[in-house]
Amino acid sequence: xxxxxxxxxxxxxxxxRSGDITSVDLLDAVTRRASVTExxxxxxxxxxxxxxxxxxxxxxxxxAKGTDHGPLHGIPVAxxxxxxxxxxxxxxxxxxxxxxxxxxxxxxxxxxxAAGAVITGKTxxxxxxxxxxxxxxxxxxxxxxWSTDHVPGGSSGGSAxxxxxxxxxxxxxxxxxxxxxxxxxxxxxxxxxxxxxxxSRYGLIAFASSLDQIGPFSRSVEDSVxxxxxxxxxxxxxxxxxxxxxxxxxxSLTTGVQGLKIxxxxxxxxxxxxxxxxxxxxxxxxxxxDAGAHVVEISMPSTEYALSAYYLIAxxxxxxxxxxxxxxxxxxxSTVEGTTEDMxxxxxxxxxxxxxxxxxxxxxxALSAGYYDAFYGQAQKVRTLVRNDxxxxxAQVDVLISPTSPTxxxxxxxxxxxxxxxxxxxxxxxxxxxxxxxxxxxxxGLDDEGLPIGxxxxxxxxxxxxxxxxxxxxxxxxxxxxxxxLATSEVAPV
Amino acid sequence: MPVEIDIARVAHLARIALTPxxxxxxxxxxxxxLEHAERVQALPTEGVEPTSHPLAMVxxxxxxxxxxxxxxxxxxxxxxxxxxxxxxxxxxL
Numbered sequence: 206x207x208x209x210x211x212x213x214x215x216x217x218x219x220x221x222r223s224g225d226i227t228s229v230d231l232l233d234a235v236t237r238r239a240s241v242t243e244x245x246x247x248x249x250x251x252x253x254x255x256x257x258x259x260x261x262x263x264x265x266x267x268x269a270k271g272t273d274h275g276p277l278h279g280i281p282v283a284x285x286x287x288x289x290x291x292x293x294x295x296x297x298x299x300x301x302x303x304x305x306x307x308x309x310x311x312x313x314x315x316x317x318x319a320a321g322a323v324i325t326g327k328t329x330x331x332x333x334x335x336x337x338x339x340x341x342x343x344x345x346x347x348x349x350x351w352s353t354d355h356v357p358g359g360s361s362g363g364s365a366x367x368x369x370x371x372x373x374x375x376x377x378x379x380x381x382x383x384x385x386x387x388x389x390x391x392x393x394x395x396x397x398x399x400x401x402x403x404x405s406r407y408g409l410i411a412f413a414s415s416l417d418q419i420g421p422f423s424r425s426v427e428d429s430v431x432x433x434x435x436x437x438x439x440x441x442x443x444x445x446x447x448x449x450x451x452x453x454x455x456x457s458l459t460t461g462v463q464g465l466k467i468x469x470x471x472x473x474x475x476x477x478x479x480x481x482x483x484x485x486x487x488x489x490x491x492x493x494x495d496a497g498a499h500v501v502e503i504s505m506p507s508t509e510y511a512l513s514a515y516y517l518i519a520x521x522x523x524x525x526x527x528x529x530x531x532x533x534x535x536x537x538x539s540t541v542e543g544t545t546e547d548m549x550x551x552x553x554x555x556x557x558x559x560x561x562x563x564x565x566x567x568x569x570x571a572l573s574a575g576y577y578d579a580f581y582g583q584a585q586k587v588r589t590l591v592r593n594d595x596x597x598x599x600a601q602v603d604v605l606i607s608p609t610s611p612t613x614x615x616x617x618x619x620x621x622x623x624x625x626x627x628x629x630x631x632x633x634x635x636x637x638x639x640x641x642x643x644x645x646x647x648x649x650g651l652d653d654e655g656l657p658i659g660x661x662x663x664x665x666x667x668x669x670x671x672x673x674x675x676x677x678x679x680x681x682x683x684x685x686x687x688x689x690x691l692a693t694s695e696v697a698p699v
Numbered sequence: 700m701p702v703e704i705d706i707a708r709v710a711h712l713a714r715i716a717l718t719p720x721x722x723x724x725x726x727x728x729x730x731x732x733l734e735h736a737e738r739v740q741a742l743p744t745e746g747v748e749p750t751s752h753p754l755a756m757v758x759x760x761x762x763x764x765x766x767x768x769x770x771x772x773x774x775x776x777x778x779x780x781x782x783x784x785x786x787x788x789x790x791x792l
Contacts, residue, residue, distance in 0.1 A: 308777065309773075401753040415753065445754060448759075507742075510739050510742055513735055513737075516732060532779060533786050534777075534778050536779070543789065544789060544790055545791050550711075554716040554717060562725065566706070566709050567733075570729065571736075583740055584736075590742070592753075639753075640753060
């Protein structure tokens with residue numbers, strides 16, 4: 206690997222500080238990579254070449270003066286297009302926001318800029334982060350870097366593909382039901398969802414506010430720590446952000462798993478999980494045992510109801526959050542003649558894609574008079590049962606493990622016609638969103654079609670340090686060092 | 700509980716103008732999804748408190764200080780229609 210675009214953030218940072226390379230060199234490397242891969246993948250909706258160059262030059266000038274903003278200084282990163290970036294188009298992959306340029310930066314974005322990161326562009330997603338394949342984008346799907354006939358997962362598929370292929374050194378997505386971890390698994394990169402409230406949601410276009418969290422994609426666990434570290438911490442602009450000290454995420458990366466208690470979730474290791482994914486997960490569990498961990502089976506009976514509860518709670522919250530898109534203050538306005546109310550109803554019908562309409566209708570129904578207790582109220586009680594299962598599990602073990610996704614990447618179009626089959630993609634990831642706990646996906650190998658398999662590690666609230674400790678151990682134990690064939694600047698653009 | 704959906708009413712509540720064909724499609728899809736959702740109703744939850752949020756929410760207080768605000772032009776320029784520094788909409792009635 207001689208191309209700069211293939212370095213990890215840690216390696217790139219070392220070379221920047223040795224004076225061997227500049228931030229502009231790093232930007233040139235990912236730009237060159239993107240110029241080859243984008244025609245295959247469509248990971249990006251917007252590439253901000255000019256803005257990125259200005260940031261990279263500033264990072265180089267700062268470093269030359271001896272001002273070092275930390276591990277992300279001068280590092281090109283990409284952002285999911287539901288994160289507000291001042292003056293740079295932010296669409297959430299929806300026609301209803303086409304052309305919208307936010308008047309402010311979200312907090313996570315502002316913190317990345319303050320940490321010296323170079324924002325290269327905005328990545329594709331399922332419209333308003335609703336989906337598991339990045340096929341629901343109003344601007345065309347993203348493809349999987351390992352096989353362009355397959356989906357990259359979703360909803361943060363663009364960010365996952367960019368990190369996998371080296372058109373960014375790292376990237377950010379948002380995870381409401383698995384939208385960072387599942388595409389990370391399907392694209393063979395590390396993807397994590399922080400404890401709810403650890404990263405500010407200010408300036409993240411809201412989908413389901415009690416579940417949404419911004420989280421990073423990277424090609425190493427150490428890089429994930431650096432990316433999370435730059436964004437985490439209390440924010441006065443997010444009433445749900447956690448006040449108090451930020452954990453030392455990377456404090457135990459080299460500790461290993463000797464003596465740790467690890468629970469393998471019984472309900473996520475059976476029916477519906479692809480046999481190759483299952484076998485790979487068990488093989489890693491065995492390696493953890495060999496490395497000195499006590500791996501035990503843990504039963505979490507509520508798990509099988511979590512998916513159904515999620516698909517009431519998330520649409521309910523989405524139906525309220527997306528009420529703001531009414532053609533008045535921003536976004537698309539219908540030209541249909543009539544009253545303001547007619548204008549709103551037509552703007553929404555014209556602006557939202559089918560999956561978004563489906564979820565708004567579902568949520569509106571679940572919250573409407575007469576059905577609230579039966580659906581939404583009951584789903585919230587199931588949420589309590591899920592939390593109770595986690596609480597009793599963490600009384601017995603330090604972390605929980607499972608597959609990240611029940612299958613490897615599926616073919617484009619395969620699940621697009623069947624919403625329920627698509628929803629099942631999130632069965633392993635949703636419980637941690639309902640509980641608000643952190644979880645991470647680490648790549649552990651390829652299936653017989655050459656598609657990546659992800660391994661999930663879940664930890665109690667604010668348990669990022671032990672989560673990363675196990676993730677780093679898994680990374681060392683499996684030594685997954687394969688890269689998609691597209692991750693070379695030699696491949697010809699199509 | 701038998702699931703029935705007055706889909707036209709739901710679409711009206713959501714303020715989405717859908718055609719009769721679209722209403723029919725969404726109605727069928729919602730019924731499918733709700734059939735799965737009914738699984739949650741099979742679970743005994745007597746005495747279980749609902750969870751609306753992962754954090755124990757308390758009011759967050761901060762000092763009431765004057766700080767910088769957005770320049771009105773920065774967001775008015777993004778609106779579909781404006782007049783005299785206000786958002787302009789079609790007739791109300």
